[in-house]
Amino acid sequence: MFWNICCGKSEIALFKAMLGICLYSPKNIENWGSILRAAYNFNVDFVCTIKARYTRQSTDTINFKYQKPIFRFDDVDQFLDIYPKECGLINVEILPQSLSLESFSHFKNAIYVFGPENGSIPKDLTESRTCIKINSNQCLNQAMCAGIVMFHRQLTLGK
Helix, strand or coil: CEEEEECCCCCCHHCCCEEEEEEEECCHHHHHHHHHHHHCCCCCCCCEEEECCCCCCCCCCCCCHHCCCEEEEEHHHHHHHHCCCCCCCEECCCCCCEEEEHHHHCCCCEEECCCCCCCCHHHCCCCCEEEEEEECCCCHHHHHHHHHHHHHHHHCCCC
16 A cells, blocks of 8 residues: 555655655664654655554654655555656665765655665665665664765755
């Protein structure tokens, strides 16, 4: 089922924004508040999840769902059917084909998909699509990655 948590029903027209964060199967729901704050502070138009449910966290001090839409998708196919095709789909994942974030040129219209801490983004999302990675000694949690990538985007695009 596709639905907008903000309104509690399907409203695909709201899913026309040009900058989004998508979390694939997040391991720890505790990261939600930090991700939502980063999304809000870096002017992300929406947040969505694939294979996860939104649960209000005390760290979501801005009540994001009242500011911007949050979408939930039950599976990858549902997400791929609905996401705005004018947006570049950018996977943030440590893969052999991943480009380094330091040298990456961000797309004006983009949805950044962040992989889980205890798994990987499925090939349906990564094959034939842009993949970037943050060079670090170990993998980072989704909240940390979202903040770093959004800051780099703002820094390089000047917005």
